[in-house]
Amino acid sequence: MPDFSIGVDLGGTNLRIAAVSTQGELLEKVTLGSKAAPTRDQVIGQMCDAIQHLSAKYRAAGNLLGAGIGVPGIIDMATGTIRKSVNLPGWEDYPVRAEIERRLHARVVLDNDARVAALGEQWLGAGRGVSNMAMITLGTGIGGAIVLGGKLFYGMNGMAGEFGHVTLEPEGVPCGCGNRGCAERYASASAILRMAREAIATGEAPSLAAASSDAQLGAQSIYNLAMQGDEPARRIFQTFGRYLGIMLAGAVNVLNLDMFVIGGGVASAWDAFAPKMFEELRTRSVVYAATTPADPLGSEKVTWGRAHSPAPAEQSSAAAGARDVSSLVPANEYDAPARITIITRALLGGDAGLYGAARSAALAG
Numbered sequence: 001m002p003d004f005s006i007g008v009d010l011g012g013t014n015l016r017i018a019a020v021s022t023q024g025e026l027l028e029k030v031t032l033g034s035k036a037a038p039t040r041d042q043v044i045g046q047m048c049d050a051i052q053h054l055s056a057k058y059r060a061a062g063n064l065l066g067a068g069i070g071v072p073g074i075i076d077m078a079t080g081t082i083r084k085s086v087n088l089p090g091w092e093d094y095p096v097r098a099e100i101e102r103r104l105h106a107r108v109v110l111d112n113d114a115r116v117a118a119l120g121e122q123w124l125g126a127g128r129g130v131s132n133m134a135m136i137t138l139g140t141g142i143g144g145a146i147v148l149g150g151k152l153f154y155g156m157n158g159m160a161g162e163f164g165h166v167t168l169e170p171e172g173v174p175c176g177c178g179n180r181g182c183a184e185r186y187a188s189a190s191a192i193l194r195m196a197r198e199a200i201a202t203g204e205a206p207s208l209a210a211a212s213s214d215a216q217l218g219a220q221s222i223y224n225l226a227m228q229g230d231e232p233a234r235r236i237f238q239t240f241g242r243y244l245g246i247m248l249a250g251a252v253n254v255l256n257l258d259m260f261v262i263g264g265g266v267a268s269a270w271d272a273f274a275p276k277m278f279e280e281l282r283t284r285s286v287v288y289a290a291t292t293p294a295d296p297l298g299s300e301k302v303t304w305g306r307a308h309s310p311a312p313a314e315q316s317s318a319a320a321g322a323r324d325v326s327s328l329v330p331a332n333e334y335d336a337p338a339r340i341t342i343i344t345r346a347l348l349g350g351d352a353g354l355y356g357a358a359r360s361a362a363l364a365g
């Protein structure tokens with residue numbers, strides 16, 4: 001058996017921990033339910049107990065290379081602390097990495113959740129075999145990360161990839177970051193709910209009133225209405241797709257990457273927003289216009305795996321069923337110079353962060 005590492009997804013409603021081999025095989029996944037408001041020290045205790053249990057179980061067969069922890073928030077990579085996290089009050093400026101390393105006697109990597117998700121998708125998901133890509137996660141807000149040469153690009157102090165705070169409307173909706181008109185005010189779950197509230201206020205969207213009453217299910221209910229042909233709901237996702245397309249057009253122009261992976265919960269509304277998103281991309285990005293795939297809307301199922309001759313076991317895993325585009329991509333020994341920009345949905349869902357966190361720990365060695 002190969003060596004393995006531990007991936008941790010901290011911060012959602014559950015604490016999830018996985019043991020993953022260096023070949024990308026999931027050995028075991030543990031989900032610890034969140035008790036009523038456990039304290040920081042309780043969470044760290046539960047996490048370390050579970051990691052020690054998993055590492056003891058698989059130690060006989062392979063070495064534990066370390067643990068990676070994905071956290072929603074701004075991470076100080078140098079000190080291994082959480083600088084700011086809305087979901088984890090009381091964790092800011094606490095020496096998270098040092099404390100967990102002390103308890104585990106193993107290497108620990110603490111990183112942002114969107115970044116480890118990008119690493120997971122690049123390793124085993126939509127971006128498998130693609131060295132240069134970005135991931136954009138659409139949730140309550142917008143997360144982002146850039147992978148260059150198969151490694152995360154952090155920027156000067158770990159703040160690269162903030163696609164969500166690019167200004168799209170100079171005098172637009174105020175954002176928590178202090179700016180106005182940020183992308184995440186227009187292309188996130190909270191943006192969908194805001195647009196629904198505004199439509200309801202006009203008195204012309206009675207169907208939305210019922211759908212958006214539940215803040216948890218709101219975006220999903222509005223998506224269902226849109227797919228049933230409800231015009232106010234359809235307009236919301238068209239507006240969403242328009243702004244997302246404008247944001248992506250800028251990103252494609254600046255970065256000229258092979259692939260942009262769209263993940264996060266709202267990515268499941270792809271059918272409702274993607275046509276408008278691609279329309280904006282084609283008209284607003286000179287780089288995208290020059291590198292548009294023949295069938296961009298079909299590109300969410302594209303994988304480049306075959307161009308890189310993965311092992312048979314790999315083909316049957318996460319990317320199974322994805323459309324092969326080896327005819328579009330020269331089957332070179334080196335990284336394929338595809339000449340097309342693929343904008344595609346994430347493949348691994350919530351597990352991307354677990355795989356990516358494990359990967360980050362393995363790569364750190």
Ligand SMILES: [Zn+2]
Pocket residue numbers: 164165166175176177178179182
């Ligand atoms: Zn902002």
